[in-house]
Amino acid sequence: MSLLTKSTKETISRRSFFEKLGLAGLLAGLAGLGYQSLRSLVPNVLYEPPQRFKIGTPASLADGMTFLEEKRLYVFKEGASFYAISGACTHLGCTVKYAKLNQPKEIDVNGERRSVKFEFHCPCHGSKFYGDGTNYAGPAPKPLRWYKLELSPDDGQLVVNMGEEVEQHFRLTV
Numbered sequence: 001m002s003l004l005t006k007s008t009k010e011t012i013s014r015r016s017f018f019e020k021l022g023l024a025g026l027l028a029g030l031a032g033l034g035y036q037s038l039r040s041l042v043p044n045v046l047y048e049p050p051q052r053f054k055i056g057t058p059a060s061l062a063d064g065m066t067f068l069e070e071k072r073l074y075v076f077k078e079g080a081s082f083y084a085i086s087g088a089c090t091h092l093g094c095t096v097k098y099a100k101l102n103q104p105k106e107i108d109v110n111g112e113r114r115s116v117k118f119e120f121h122c123p124c125h126g127s128k129f130y131g132d133g134t135n136y137a138g139p140a141p142k143p144l145r146w147y148k149l150e151l152s153p154d155d156g157q158l159v160v161n162m163g164e165e166v167e168q169h170f171r172l173t174v
């Protein structure tokens with residue numbers, strides 16, 4: 001025979017019920033908090049500009065340099081040859097400025113003589129790059145990136161592929 005009265009049993013059973021309820025509530029709260037913390041790390045929408053885009057027909061580009069401000073990209077046309085150099089400084093990403101030289105400069109890059117007619121200067125911390133993108137002064141640790149250019153097979157427009165880096169010798173000849 002039980003020593004507990006009916007009323008005592010009811011009190012214990014009620015207490016146990018509320019303890020379980022409290023624990024369940026606490027666990028649910030913690031789970032919700034954990035979910036919110038993880039969810040905040042993932043953006044709802046990823047706004048990334050397209051890596052490949054058209055910039056017009058070869059004939060529509062002016063000879064010399066064209067700066068695509070939105071893309072921070074310098075596109076060069078030399079006769080029938082085209083190439084594209086990123087305007088993003090390799091130090092901390094400021095946009096470098098095109099600086100035309102008064103007279104061509106002979107440079108030595110990895111034992112190779114080259115003649116450059118312009119440079120890129122970074123306004124943020126003073127990095128300087130030769131016209132081929134090679135860094136030669138300031139904190140920039142490496143050359144400006146070169147991106148692949150292609151011709152669109154459907155309409156003959158130039159296509160820049162910022163997802164594919166190329167060497168400084170790259171030229172698209174049309």
Ligand code: FES
Nearest residue numbers: 089091092122125
């Ligand atoms: Fe260009 Fe620092 S961002 S030198």
